[in-house]
Amino acid sequence: MVKNSCTLAIKELKHWMMPEKAKTSLTTFPSSAEIMSEPLGAVLIISAWNYPFLLSMDPLVAAIAAGNAMVLKPSELAPASSSLLAKLLPKYLDCCSIKVVEGAVSETCALLEQKWDKIFYTGHCRIQIFYTLAPLQEAVGIWEYVGLGGNGRVGRIVMAAAAKYLTPVVLELGGKSPVVVDSDIDIQVATRRIIVGKWGCNNGQACISPDYIITTKDCAEKLVDSLKKELEAFYGKNPLESKDLSRIVNSDHYARLTNLLDEDKVSGKIVYGGERNEANLRIAPTILLGVPQNSLIMKEEIFGPLLPILTVSKIEDSFDIINSGTKPLAAYLFTNNKKLKQQFLMSVSAGGVVINDTALHLAVHSLPFGGVGESGMGSYHGKFSFDAFTHKKAVVYRSFVGDASVRYPPYTRGKLRLMRALITGNVWTILRALLGLS
Amino acid sequence: MIEFVQDNEERIFQALDQDVGKHPVEAYRDEVGVVAKSAKLSLSCVEKWMAPRKGDLPLVFFPASAQVMPEPFGVVLIMGSWNFPISLSLDPLIAAISAGNAVVLKPSELSPTCSSFLAENIPKYLDSKSIKVIEGGIDVCEQLLQQKWDKIFFTGSQRVGRIVMTAAAQHLTPVTLELGGKSPAIMDSSSNPTNMKVIAKRIVGAKWGSCSGQACIAIDYLLVEERFASDLIDLLAKTIKQFYGQNPIESKSLCKIVNKNNFKRLLDLLKDPLVEASVVYGGSVDEEKMYIEPTILLNPPLDSQIMTEEIFGPLLPIITLDDIYESIDFISSRPKPLAIYAFTRDEKFKKQILSRTSSGSVTFNDTLLQFLCDSLPFGGVGQSGFGRYHGKYSFDTFSHEKAILQRGFFPELEPRYPPWNSFKLHFIKLAYAFNYIGLILLLLGLKK
Numbered sequence: 097m098v099k100n101s102c103t104l105a106i107k108e109l110k111h112w113m114m115p116e117k118a119k120t121s122l123t124t125f126p127s128s129a130e131i132m133s134e135p136l137g138a139v140l141i142i143s144a145w146n147y148p149f150l151l152s153m154d155p156l157v158a159a160i161a162a163g164n165a166m167v168l169k170p171s172e173l174a175p176a177s178s179s180l181l182a183k184l185l186p187k188y189l190d191c192c193s194i195k196v197v198e199g200a201v202s203e204t205c206a207l208l209e210q211k212w213d214k215i216f217y218t219g220h221c222r223i224q225i226f227y228t229l230a231p232l233q234e235a236v237g238i239w240e241y242v243g244l245g246g247n248g249r250v251g252r253i254v255m256a257a258a259a260k261y262l263t264p265v266v267l268e269l270g271g272k273s274p275v276v277v278d279s280d281i282d283i284q285v286a287t288r289r290i291i292v293g294k295w296g297c298n299n300g301q302a303c304i305s306p307d308y309i310i311t312t313k314d315c316a317e318k319l320v321d322s323l324k325k326e327l328e329a330f331y332g333k334n335p336l337e338s339k340d341l342s343r344i345v346n347s348d349h350y351a352r353l354t355n356l357l358d359e360d361k362v363s364g365k366i367v368y369g370g371e372r373n374e375a376n377l378r379i380a381p382t383i384l385l386g387v388p389q390n391s392l393i394m395k396e397e398i399f400g401p402l403l404p405i406l407t408v409s410k411i412e413d414s415f416d417i418i419n420s421g422t423k424p425l426a427a428y429l430f431t432n433n434k435k436l437k438q439q440f441l442m443s444v445s446a447g448g449v450v451i452n453d454t455a456l457h458l459a460v461h462s463l464p465f466g467g468v469g470e471s472g473m474g475s476y477h478g479k480f481s482f483d484a485f486t487h488k489k490a491v492v493y494r495s496f497v498g499d500a501s502v503r504y505p506p507y508t509r510g511k512l513r514l515m516r517a518l519i520t521g522n523v524w525t526i527l528r529a530l531l532g533l534s
Numbered sequence: 535m536i537e538f539v540q541d542n543e544e545r546i547f548q549a550l551d552q553d554v555g556k557h558p559v560e561a562y563r564d565e566v567g568v569v570a571k572s573a574k575l576s577l578s579c580v581e582k583w584m585a586p587r588k589g590d591l592p593l594v595f596f597p598a599s600a601q602v603m604p605e606p607f608g609v610v611l612i613m614g615s616w617n618f619p620i621s622l623s624l625d626p627l628i629a630a631i632s633a634g635n636a637v638v639l640k641p642s643e644l645s646p647t648c649s650s651f652l653a654e655n656i657p658k659y660l661d662s663k664s665i666k667v668i669e670g671g672i673d674v675c676e677q678l679l680q681q682k683w684d685k686i687f688f689t690g691s692q693r694v695g696r697i698v699m700t701a702a703a704q705h706l707t708p709v710t711l712e713l714g715g716k717s718p719a720i721m722d723s724s725s726n727p728t729n730m731k732v733i734a735k736r737i738v739g740a741k742w743g744s745c746s747g748q749a750c751i752a753i754d755y756l757l758v759e760e761r762f763a764s765d766l767i768d769l770l771a772k773t774i775k776q777f778y779g780q781n782p783i784e785s786k787s788l789c790k791i792v793n794k795n796n797f798k799r800l801l802d803l804l805k806d807p808l809v810e811a812s813v814v815y816g817g818s819v820d821e822e823k824m825y826i827e828p829t830i831l832l833n834p835p836l837d838s839q840i841m842t843e844e845i846f847g848p849l850l851p852i853i854t855l856d857d858i859y860e861s862i863d864f865i866s867s868r869p870k871p872l873a874i875y876a877f878t879r880d881e882k883f884k885k886q887i888l889s890r891t892s893s894g895s896v897t898f899n900d901t902l903l904q905f906l907c908d909s910l911p912f913g914g915v916g917q918s919g920f921g922r923y924h925g926k927y928s929f930d931t932f933s934h935e936k937a938i939l940q941r942g943f944f945p946e947l948e949p950r951y952p953p954w955n956s957f958k959l960h961f962i963k964l965a966y967a968f969n970y971i972g973l974i975l976l977l978l979g980l981k982k
Contacts, residue, residue: 100966118909127903129910134892136915213916252703259699262692262711264920269706282943292951330952340952432943441938445605448937453598456939460600462589463937468607469684473708475935487892488922490910494900496729504739505777505787507559515559519567519906520574 097459098153104461104478105161112161112482115491121521128493133486135163136264137213142169142204142254144219145345146301146399148177151218151268156194158481159216165193169207171219172200173345208257214485216474217254218268220303220399248470266474266484269467270303270397271424275454276414276440277311277319278431286430286452287322291330293428293454295381299342300401301349304426304448304455307398309405310414316407320383323403324368327381335380336373344377344400353379353400356393365404389417411436415443423447423469428454447471535573535628538659539566545651546620553619553645554745555790555825564744565620568906572625575908575925576632583632583929586938594965594973598941604933606634607708608684613675613698614641615689616792617748619648622712626687627665629928635685636664640678642690643671644792683707685932689750691844692917710921710931713914714750714844715871719901720887721758721766722858724879733877733899734769738777740875740901742828746789747848748796751873751902754845757861760854767830767852771815774828783818783825791824791847800826800847803840812851859883866891870916875901894918 118129139159143152152170159166168185170178182196197203208215251267258265275290294306311319331338344350354372357363362384369382384404387393393404408414411431418427427446431437437451447467448457457463458477466475476484502514510532517529539546543566550556550565589600610630614623623641630637639656641649653667668674679686679701688698689712702709719740725733740753758766778785791797801819804810809831816829831851834840840851855861858878865874872894876887884898894914895904904910905924913922923931949961957976964972 097966118907120907120909123906124903127900127907129904129907131911132888134889137892248706251706255703255706256700259696259703262695262699262713262917262919267706285943285946288946288951296952332953338953340954437940441603445608445934446936448939451938451940452943453939453941456595456941457600457937460589460591460595460937460939462591463600463939464602464935465937468934468936470706473706475937487915488911489888489893489915490895490904490907490912491888492895492897492900492904492907492910494898494903496725496732496899499732499735503563503743504735505557505743506779506785507557507787509558512559512562515563516567519563519571521571 097150098157100459100461101154101157101477101481105157105482108479109161109482112479118490120492122523122526123518123521124492124494126495126498130491132489132491133162133482134489136485136487138165138167139214139216139485140167140169140207140210140212142207142215142217142219143171144303145171145173145177146298146303148174149181152177152181154481155216155218155476158476159485160189160194162482162485164213164485166195167207168194168196169204170196170198172198208254211261212258212263214264214266215254215258216266216268216476216484217251218303219250220248220270220397248472251472266466266476267472268303268465268474268476269425269470269472270399271422271467271471272307272394272397273304273424273426273428273446274414274418275306275309275428275430276411276418277309277315278411278429278433278436279312279315281430281432281452283315283318283322284326287319287326288330289430289453290428291323291326291381294403295327295331295341295401297455299344299379299381300403301342301345301399302455304458305399306403306428306454307424308394309403310408310411310417311405312411313407313409316385316405319405320367320385323383327368331381335369336371336376336378341378341381341401344379347374347377349400350374350377350379353398353402356398356400356402357382359392361391362387362393369401412439415440418444423467423471425467425471426450426455426457445469447475535624535631535659536570536577538655539569539573539624542651542655546648549647549651550620552647554617554748554792555788556745557787557789560743560745560787560789561620564618568621569624569628571908572628572924572928576628576929579926580632580929583926584634589937592968593970594968595939595941598939600940601938603936603938604633604929605936607932607934609636609638610685610687610932611678611681611683612637612639613678613686613688613690614639616642616644617745617750619645620652622689623648623652625928626689626923626932629923630685630687630932631660631665633929633932635932637666638678639665639667640675641667641669643669643674680704685709687921687923687931688712695919710913710923711919712750712912712921712923713872713917713919714846715869715914715918716754716844717751717871717873717875717893718861718865719753719756719875720858720861720865720877721756721762722876722878722880722883723759723762724883725877730765730769731773734766734773736877736899736901738770738773738828741850742774742788742848743777744902746791746826747850748789748792748846751905752846753850753875753901754871755841755851755853757853757855757858757864759858760856763832763852763854767814767832770830770850774815778828782816782827783820783823788825788828788848791826794824796847797821797824797826800845800849803838803843803845803847803849804829806835806838806840809834809838809840816848859886862886862890865893870894870914870918872914872918873897873904892916 371380461478464475586603908925911922
């Protein structure tokens, strides 16, 4: 993905950088106008641990293409990747304008206290760093954020820190990306695509992983059976041993996820999987059926290999369930029903939507990738990346010919008439006004 | 909205006269006309703007379709400003409505007549379930900012902009901040005497002709070479008299200062003895009517408040340089302004200004017009704000662009799925490189 971003930027940059001509109307005749892209200046990129290479390099490529200087702060929760980036990038890139700063909360605090021209943040907030957030919050002076629940806590802190300097931000966060599974579909294909989007993407630790499924009561059993069959085909009878599954990133996340499974209302709902290996930080692909909506696993972004399935009487009821939560980063629907598809597109708001597949939109450069509401703000990929790191400056060229005295004081009612006409930009209205006919 | 401004034009003129002493011509040009124009443009274009846009897809995704579909954010908050209390409230309102949002509009309490006019009359024209006007001061603002909005659009000062963004951060609400800054004008030597007269008119028009300098894109200060300064000052003085008569404070074409606080703030800028000594024209005030005469200063100290803060009033400092090219460093060493105006015919100078300074916009050989171009994004950069609007940018500012990828169930590409092996890795590498021939050969077993 990083290679592709680079190739695309190299190929398209000349084209992206070119000023875009803008139309001018009679109101400002004679004039010409254009929109010129320019770098924002010095930008801060804070990346996440789950795709430590991609989520550092992709924004980096964008920032460079747009002509900025930058500091990259890789996640300390992926220490090997972080130090590799810190070691290798200076060997390939100009270290006067591109720096890698490693570190954890205190380094992040120090960086957020500086004045940036843009901050690009990818990440999530997990409960285990709650107690370490206090110094960060203190540094940016927002004590009232301590104790706020839910996703995006660090996103809030980044934005509040940016507010001190009126720095624009892109926040690539997350949310609970739902998958709605209709009946009358190729269930095997759907299942495989759900599995690869969930467990095939860092074992569910991805911002656009399917978080939970909603399907009808009638389809649920068939779906569970299909999932079991395909999971075994992909990962074998003993998934804890499978080399094709990522492990859980660290013991804090492992504890968080097992906590979700061990909650009373949920522990009896496991229909597949549930095996764990604490020493190796592994949790097997786990499916749960019929968890209550007020359980922890349904309240926060799972970000792991647990897949709850909710059932509804009619499939359209799934939209209300999705809309009762915060807007997710991605929403998925498997259906052959055109009407249902249209309804889904019109009534479910999400960063991005994929019909009959999962996660793929990430790789489409002509689509903006970003969230809405709690799942984030701003977007990137393809040209959207270049745009995220540039300022679009409006330029107007005028000459001294044709200076309209109507613009200037002293003001009269006659000027008012002509002014009215000029603002419409309509040639007949202007002529009439000039001739005193309106 | 179109009916609203047409039916109430006289009442709007009266309210603007009451709040800021605006003449109907200025009121039409900067307020009523702007609103009518935006509404007409939105009406004629909104269907086009709303339509999903197709995206290109590489063959490797076949069969699939990609599109970007705009959708409303939801419930948005618009905070208007007092200097253009009608257009800076209603223009964003039109944008938010055309993008399908519900809106709360909070007009500025510093323009109370316009604020209550809007509160009283908007419900007569617009659906009051989805569009509400809420009046009030700081306490009301604070309460509004504590709520969860899907978008906040703020026009105002940098200080309040910070407060708005900090509050928005609590709910991860995206914001557009239309702020301000010290917008400089540069004048070089490349203009002949006829053009100089036009330049002087455009400078006077851009400083005092728009709410008496109380505008985010008004010229804040002027940069000119030392040798042209005194001729320029004479020409400006002459133009001011031409526009506003011998006694500008009596002129009906000049706006007053909005309130006592701002009046005092502006007088305080002149209190510094070195600044006071630099006044070369004007300077008289009418405290009762809250008028300040168009005032020109020559080389006040660069570290004085008048040269470090946005003036937002009828005082124009002129700073002289030995060489006009020094203006580029002068501007780029200071916070990025909302607008830069450059009067020059030197193409090389124009290119340098464009590439070595950054601002919301640059206008060559004129002033303020960028505001009227619907095809140009209007907004700041750095301390002058972020986000933009006008024309389609208005619609976009209040929409979320949802990415949509649609696929069928057939065909299936086995190499997408675990268990992983080197064949599948090879496949994925070829797929990423869009090496279709390589992919076919691999699938046919002809490539290792």
